[in-house]
Structures are given as structure tokens and as C-alpha cells.
Amino acid sequence: MNIKVNILKNDGEHENIIVSSDLIDVIYELIKQTYLGEKIIYVKNPTNADNEELSDFLTYILAYPKDVDTPKVIVSNEHIKLNNMSFNEYKNRTIVCFSGGVDSTGALLKLIDEEKNPVALWCDYGQPYKEPEREAVEKICKKLNILLIEAVLDLTDLIAIGGEKFGHVFPARNLMIASIGLCFRPKEIVLAGLCDELVVPDKSLRMYNEFERYFGVPLYSPFVTMTKTEVLCLWRAKWNKYLSADETVSCYSNNGNCQNCSSCAKREVAFVASGYSNNYPIVFTNQSKLIEEHWFSRIDIFQYERRTDMLIALEKFVDKLTPKLQELVLFNCSKYSDEIKKRKKELNNLIKQ
Ligand SMILES: [Zn+2]
Numbered sequence: 429m430n431i432k433v434n435i436l437k438n439d440g441e442h443e444n445i446i447v448s449s450d451l452i453d454v455i456y457e458l459i460k461q462t463y464l465g466e467k468i469i470y471v472k473n474p475t476n477a478d479n480e481e482l483s484d485f486l487t488y489i490l491a492y493p494k495d496v497d498t499p500k501v502i503v504s505n506e507h508i509k510l511n512n513m514s515f516n517e518y519k520n521r522t523i524v525c526f527s528g529g530v531d532s533t534g535a536l537l538k539l540i541d542e543e544k545n546p547v548a549l550w551c552d553y554g555q556p557y558k559e560p561e562r563e564a565v566e567k568i569c570k571k572l573n574i575l576l577i578e579a580v581l582d583l584t585d586l587i588a589i590g591g592e593k594f595g596h597v598f599p600a601r602n603l604m605i606a607s608i609g610l611c612f613r614p615k616e617i618v619l620a621g622l623c624d625e626l627v628v629p630d631k632s633l634r635m636y637n638e639f640e641r642y643f644g645v646p647l648y649s650p651f652v653t654m655t656k657t658e659v660l661c662l663w664r665a666k667w668n669k670y671l672s673a674d675e676t677v678s679c680y681s682n683n684g685n686c687q688n689c690s691s692c693a694k695r696e697v698a699f700v701a702s703g704y705s706n707n708y709p710i711v712f713t714n715q716s717k718l719i720e721e722h723w724f725s726r727i728d729i730f731q732y733e734r735r736t737d738m739l740i741a742l743e744k745f746v747d748k749l750t751p752k753l754q755e756l757v758l759f760n761c762s763k764y765s766d767e768i769k770k771r772k773k774e775l776n777n778l779i780k781q
Contacts, residue, residue, distance in 0.1 A: 429453050429581075431608055433515070436566065436576040447579075447611035448513045450474035451643070455604045459583070462490050462499055462599045463590025469499045472508040477642040479503045485638055489629045490599050498599075514611045518575065522546045523614040525605050526576075528564035528677045528684075530695065531651060534659045535620040537667040538650050540572060546618070549577045551605045553598075554584035560684045564677040571671055579608045602630040606639070606647055614645060621649040622656055624734045656698035657737040661778035664704055673704055687711040690718055700741035702775060708745045716750045724756045736771035739764060 429452060435443045451474040461469040471486075473479055486501040522539055526532045526548035539546040550565045552558050562578070569576040581604070590599075602619055609617045617639075621631040629635065631649075639647035651659055663673050677684035678695040686692055687710050696709035712719065719742070727735055742749065742757045749757060761768060 429456055429511075430513075431611070432580045434578040434580070436569065436578065438573050438575060445515055446513060447515055447608065448511050449607065449611055450508045450511055451607045451610065452581075452604070453511060455600055455607055458486060458490060458501065459599050459604070460586055463586050463594070465497070466499050467497075469501050471501065471503055472506045473503045474508055475642050475644075476507075479505060482642055485634075485642060488634065489603055492599070492627075492629050493594070493597055496593060514613055516613055518547055518577075519613040520615045521612075522616050522618060523549050523577075523609040523612060524618040524620070525602065525609065526550045526565055526569075528561055528568060530656055530659060530663075530673060530676045530678075530698070531620040531622060533568055533671070533673075533676045534663060534667070535618050535650050536568075536572060536574065537663070537670050539618070540574070540670060541666060545574075547575045547577060547612070547614075549579065549605065549609050549612075551608060552578065552580045553601070553604070554582050554587055555598075557681065560682060561677065564675075564684055568671065568675060571675070577612065579605075581608070597628060600630055602628070602635070606630075607643070610643060610645060617645060617647045619647055619649055620651055622651050622659070623653050624655050624731050626652070655733045655737060656694065657701045657733070657775065658778055660698050660702035660704045661775050662781070664702065665779050665781045673699070688714040690715065690722075693718060697738050697741040700744055701737040703779065708748050712742065712745065712749060712753075716753050720750075720752055720756060724760070727760055732767060733771070735764065736768050739768055740772065740775075743768075 430446045430448050431452065433445050433447055435445065454471045454474045457471055458469055473482060475482060483501050483503045490498045490501065522544050524532060524536050524546050536546055536548060548569050552562065566576065606617050606619060619631060626632045636648050636652065660673060679686055679689050679691040692711045693715045696711050699705040700709065723738060739757065739761050743761050746754055746757050
């Protein structure tokens with residue numbers, strides 16, 4: 429399978445190239461067979477890794493969501509080396525898997541701040557609302573004056589087959605994007621995952637820990653111990669000179685900031701709790717049902733950071749919330765008052781860095 433790539437350079441020039449690899453072909457096959465409901469998938473080994481270990485890792489990558497039957501992957505003894513077309517002009521750089529959100533933009537800013545000259549990689553794989561996403565990604569890279577690799581891999585047909593069963597979770601999506609990154613022979617790949625969001629297998633601790641063993645290049649998240657709120661505290665402290673966090677996109681509605689979905693609600697918690705924004709986000713009203721029913725029902729089992737960030741943000745605007753939400757916020761703020769104090773101190777220390 430050939431991946432069409434458009435490289436947007438800092439000087440406004442662009443270049444069209446093609447890359448391909450056996451690994452990309454194998455991952456494509458995995459996604460397709462998973463969507464088609466196969467119980468066992470046989471593939472040849474596209475790496476130098478041990479067959480059994482790789483079989484186990486790829487089976488793990490596909491095992492999500494929990495309530496859906498997912499296949500077992502068996503990697504055969506046969507190695508393939510047939511279809512590898514890499515592009516070496518940007519060899520040994522750090523590639524950031526980029527989507528225009530707070531997390532991946534923050535990762536770019538951190539690397540820019542450390543003078544590591546990162547390259548952004550964005551993938552158009554036929555996701556809904558890819559156009560607003562593309563627009564945001566291009567605008568941010570232009571402002572930051574960094575090289576943007578846009579890869580086109582049309583998976584629309586597969587999304588049509590399996591989209592309903594798997595919902596918004598696209599199996600092995602991050603692994604596929606990282607594999608495209610490998611075609612550019614990077615020094616390392618950054619996939620920005622936050623400590624409270626390492627849920628899908630291909631953005632999990634195991635993915636970070638084992639990627640290099642199978643694919644030869646380190647893959648990591650600079651924010652693996654942080655929440656979105658903490659990333660925004662760092663942003664306030666260090667990165668505003670490069671870009672305002674308001675330029676990132678929170679969701680992929682038509683305007684990238686619908687203020688009426690769970691992803692906008694999570695984003696606004698982080699903006700308010702970090703003090704990045706001091707305005708009332710209307711998503712707290714629009715999504716009050718979600719917050720009341722899905723968040724507060726689990727508040728006692730949330731990680732400490734997620735619980736306190738949410739309470740700190742909601743408490744700031746408690747007068748504006750629905751009566752039911754006001755009651756929940758006040759009750760839990762008093763229940764967790766010691767934790768909240770401790771958390772506020774931690775966040776303050778980050779801002780003062
Ligand atoms: Zn939204």
C-alpha cells in the first residue's frame with residue numbers, strides 16, 4: 429500500500445512523495461480483518477522482532493473496547509521485506525504525531541522550547557471532520573514555523589464496515605500513524621498521551637514501553653505523568669510566547685469547539701482549573717447531564733488529579749451551574765477539601781516555574 433504524503437515546508441513550499449512499508453501493510457490487514465470480524469489473523473513478520481512476542485503485542489493492540497470480540501494475531505515465521513520505501517531527508521528528527529489538540533500541540537511546544545526542532549505528522553485517514561482538523565493543524569504549524577508531514581491513508585471503506593461496532597475507537601490507529609512516521613527514519617516518535625487518558629491499547633504504557641523493542645525506534649509521551657490541566661499550567665508558564673492554547677482544537681465539530689460534547693467539557697475543565705481561561709464555558713451548562721451522571725457517579729473512583737481538577741473548575745463558576753450540579757459540586761468540594769488544597773498548591777507551583 430502506498431501512502432501519499434504532502435510535506436508542507438516552512439517557506440510555504442510543498443512536496444508530494446510516496447512512502448510505504450511492510451509494517452503499514454500488515455497493520456492495514458489487521459484493521460481490515462478486525463473490522464470484518466475475523467477470530468484469528470495470520471500475518472507475516474514485518475520486523476526483526478520475535479514472532480511470539482510480536483503476536484502477543486499486536487493481539488493486545490487490537491483488544492479494545494472491552495465489550496467487543498477482538499481477534500488473536502499470529503505472526504508467522506516468514507519474514508517479509510518487499511515494500512519499503514522510506515524518505516530520508518528528515519532523518520534522525522523527532523516526529524510528533526499531531527492532531528491540533530492541546531496535548532499534541534503542547535508536545536510540539538515543549539520540543540521547540542528545548543530546541544529539538546520537531547517535525548509534525550498529521551494523518552488524514554478518512555476521519556469525520558478531517559477538514560477542520562487539517563485547517564487547525566496547518567495553521568498551527570505555520571505559526572510555529574515547523575515542518576508538517578500530511579499523510580493520506582484512505583480508510584473510509586473500513587470505517588464504513590466497522591465504524592458502528594467499534595464506535596469512535598479505530599483499532600490500531602495510533603500504531604498505524606506511528607508506522608507512517610517510521611518511514612521518515614526518525615530518531616524518536618512522540619505520541620502525546622496524558623496519565624488519565626491512557627485507555628486505548630495503542631496509547632498506553634505498554635505501547636510506550638514496548639514499541640522500540642519491536643519497531644526499533646523509541647516512542648514516548650512527554651506528558652505521561654500529567655493531566656491536561658498540568659499541561660496548560662506549563663503552557664501558561666512557558667509557551668504562551670509561541671502560541672495561545674486557544675488556537676488548539678478541542679473537538680471535531682464543524683468549528684472545532686462545539687461547547688456541547690464530552691471532549692469540549694474535559695478541555696474546559698483543564699482550561700479553567702489551570703487558570704488558563706477565566707470565562708465561564710457554556711459546555712458546563714450544555715453538558716450538565718453528562719457531568720452530573722457520568723462524572724459525578726464515578727468521582728470517588730477517579731484518579732486524584734482528575735477528581736480535583738474537575739472540582740476546582742466547577743467550583744469557580746458554581747453560581748452559574750444547574751441546581752443539581754451546584755449541589756453535587758458543593759457537597760464534593762467539602763468532602764475533598766484537603767485534596768483540593770493540595771492540588772491547588774501543586775498547580776500553582778507548575779505555573780510559577
Ligand atoms: Zn465539542
